[in-house]
Amino acid sequence: MTPLLLLLFFSSLTVGSASTSAGENLYNPKANLIRYWNKEVKNNHAKPTFLLSKASPLSAIDAERFSKLAAQNALSSHFQAICPTANLLCFPDSSPTLQELISHPNVDAFKIIWRQQGIFFRESMLKKGKVMPMPDIKDKMPERSFLPRSISSKLPFSTSKISELKKIFHAEDNSTMETMIVEALNKCEKAPSPGETERCNVKGSKQNIMIGSVKGINGGKVMQLVACHQTLFPYLLYSCHSVPKVRVYEVDILDPNSKAKINHGVASCHMHTSDSNPNQPELTIASGPGQIKACHWVFENRLIWTVAD
Numbered sequence: 263m264t265p266l267l268l269l270l271f272f273s274s275l276t277v278g279s280a281s282t283s284a285g286e287n288l289y290n291p292k293a294n295l296i297r298y299w300n301k302e303v304k305n306n307h308a309k310p311t312f313l314l315s316k317a318s319p320l321s322a323i324d325a326e327r328f329s330k331l332a333a334q335n336a337l338s339s340h341f342q343a344i345c346p347t348a349n350l351l352c353f354p355d356s357s358p359t360l361q362e363l364i365s366h367p368n369v370d371a372f373k374i375i376w377r378q379q380g381i382f383f384r385e386s387m388l389k390k391g392k393v394m395p396m397p398d399i400k401d402k403m404p405e406r407s408f409l410p411r412s413i414s415s416k417l418p419f420s421t422s423k424i425s426e427l428k429k430i431f432h433a434e435d436n437s438t439m440e441t442m443i444v445e446a447l448n449k450c451e452k453a454p455s456p457g458e459t460e461r462c463n464v465k466g467s468k469q470n471i472m473i474g475s476v477k478g479i480n481g482g483k484v485m486q487l488v489a490c491h492q493t494l495f496p497y498l499l500y501s502c503h504s505v506p507k508v509r510v511y512e513v514d515i516l517d518p519n520s521k522a523k524i525n526h527g528v529a530s531c532h533m534h535t536s537d538s539n540p541n542q543p544e545l546t547i548a549s550g551p552g553q554i555k556a557c558h559w560v561f562e563n564r565l566i567w568t569v570a571d
């Protein structure tokens with residue numbers, strides 16, 4: 263699958279609108295997500311609390327009103343109303359810099375994050391009692407919610423429609439908002455890399471941690487997964503891609519001194535890097551492409567989709 267197709271699938275999880283009365287609660291985004299999940303995901307695992315928390319806060323009335331405005335190409339004139347109501351990332355004409363929006367000096371924070379010390383480690387380190395450094399796994403992105411598909415499906419989403427998007431979100435030429443929108447569109451329209459078609463809290467970040475119990479997802483078998491990373495955009499947006507030949511582990515994370523459990527992490531281990539760039543940082547833990555098993559932690563608010571046990 264291409265990144266864009268996966269994004270469309272992901273957005274379908276949040277179809278619907280919130281409500282203003284008890285009777286209408288059956289049709290709010292959270293309820294719609296639960297119904298979709300029950301229909302499409304055939305297992306007894308707990309519902310993902312992260313997705314539920316990011317459902318649109320719009321009422322049923324507001325969702326219907328904004329959907330009609332979007333269909334009439336008139337959403338721009340109601341920009342100041344929809345932004346706070348829908349929990350979008352919007353700011354006045356005196357735009358903050360990208361450095362103020364995220365703590366890295368580059369709009370593509372993903373690339374900067376991977377250069378942290380301790381990001382990549384060997385699969386053999388995932389053993390009970392092993393002490394290792396934990397990188398900073400905190401989410402650096404601004405807080406946002408998904409936009410109901412009843413609205414987002416009526417908005418343009420391509421570089422060929424950039425002028426329309428800029429008008430909707432009041433993005434001036436050479437502004438931070440324009441840069442943010444262009445970068446997101448370019449990322450979604452980009453061809454996938456060769457071989458490609460989270461629940462998490464951040465305790466343990468930037469300190470030594472001890473590995474507790476380790477459980478391999480899908481029995482520890484090598485499998486294909488879908489990884490989703492946040493992209494800076496006015497509403498919550500994920501760029502998703504499929505990754506072949508990966509093992510995924512759930513790991514209890516302990517304080518190395520008290521041995522008390524402080525977190526429950528997810529680690530992804532890539533079984534080969536034959537298509538990797540020789541300059542990628544994970545290759546520093548082995549002699550060359552195709553010869554390593556590079557693992558990394560799943561960061562806060564990122565998502566990994568796997569087969570169920």
